[in-house]
């Protein structure tokens with residue numbers, strides 16, 4: 001959408017459905033988020049949105065859906081907000097800088113849902129970054145800060161008896177692909193290495209009935225955008241930290257990225 005200066009328009013999106021109206025009533029429960037294009041809250045836009053709400057023109061609101069609006073270039077939403085599952089994961093690799101020992105897997109492996117193999121086997125549908133390697137992926141929809149974790153990063157740690165084989169990565173997020181916000185990661189501390197990627201077993205995929213976008217059951221490593229002070233992101237970057245508690249040998253040398261998912265109810269279809 002690209003509204004004219006005097007036009008206010010909104011969409012309500014859920015499971016891919018998009019409904020357009022000439023105004024919007026912010027009546028749905030949950031948080032209301034308001035960001036300027038530069039990622040900063042905009043009080044002006046909030047006031048304009050309230051004025052728009054006073055018009056009270058009809059808006060169809062589906063249960064469980066978030067409201068999305070673009071008001072004079074400002075993007076707003078309410079939580080929960082969701083998209084169809086095919087938009088709930090990374091859609092492409094923007095940049096891949098392989099480190100020494102990379103070479104296993106393909107960039108296509110990180111697109112879409114995870115294909116984990118549970119606790120005793122590491123998934124093989126991955127892109128291995130190599131020592132110090134990095135990858136930037138673009139999400140098919142924007143991830144937004146709602147209550148609790150908003151993003152899930154899936155690597156392929158696995159257990160050997162009581163031992164957990166991990167290869168850690170630092171996770172950063174960005175709205176524009178230029179300004180990045182890194183989650184603090186306790187790579188040198190003890191397991192479970194708070195804030196790092198590459199720690200949690202991946203259950204989604206091994207058990208097809210699990211919701212790969214539910215951080216409480218999918219496995220992987222969940223991240224809350226509030227922890228780095230941002231409300232909406234489009235890109236996720238992972239850098240291998242050359243930290244492992246096992247051998248660094250092919251075909252699993254360095255962080256192995258399986259997938260990046262947007263938590264259910266934390267996704268915003270792009271205007």
Ligand SMILES: [Ca+2]
Nearest residue numbers: 145146148224
């Ligand atoms: Ca959150």
Ligand SMILES: [Ca+2]
Nearest residue numbers: 156157167256
């Ligand atoms: Ca691994």
